[in-house]
Amino acid sequence: MTSLPQTSSTLLIRTDFSDQAAWQALRTAVTAPNEDEFLADLHFVDDPAYGDLTPEQIVALAPEHDRLLILADKTALTAPDMPLLAVLRHREYDDGGEGEEEGADRPAHEELRVIAEELWSIENNISLANMDWEEFVDAADEDGVFRGF
Template sequence: MDRLPDLQTSLLIRTDFADPAGWDAVRTAVTTPTEEDFLPNLHVVDDPAYRDATADQLVALAPEWALLILADRTALASAELPLLVVRVSPHENGRLRVIAERLWSIENNISLANMDWEEFTSSADEDGVLRGF
């Protein structure tokens, strides 16, 4: 696996290639604007070289500051598409699942430093998935 691109944008990385329909559903969910016209700012990494890559493996390949969003087997196996968001920074790393249709809320606010990571993690449901505030 190559190092992930350092593009100053969040990376949506496909790691599960067993479910093309699930991947299509993720792509549709994250590229469909909300009623308020919000969208996540993403660079899509759809490369079989990252097949079955773990979050830890991808963190090791990530730029020093990054927001990685993994479309992994867990995400594609659920109708809610709970993507794994991994925050990479020299000071603090974190992981949280968020349903695909709400990805914009984390991506927009973390990228613009409008909200702290803890605001999202503390708003997740008991199963560790953020479905909104």
């Protein structure tokens, strides 16, 4: 399997190929600006070679500099609101969170579902380091999906 493409935009990787119409609807939803004209800066990866890969496998194939990855998996393409899987990748040199020491045991990445309509918020703010990942996690509903602030 080849590595994911290198680009300055956030990668949105399709991992479910069961419904082309759902994929087109999702692409339309995430490329529509919100009421304030904010828009996610995305590079779409629509290649069956990435079909059914896990988040761990996608992280392993991503370019080193990519911190945020978005997955269009089966849940994103079949559930209402199209909840994409946002994956925040940790690097060896990232500082630990509050109360953590650098290098403390933690997973290689974290995951959060985000509805297609609100993807711009996570993508813009994480990519520009305007907000911390934890702010989005804390704002997620009880079902673990971020639906906006």
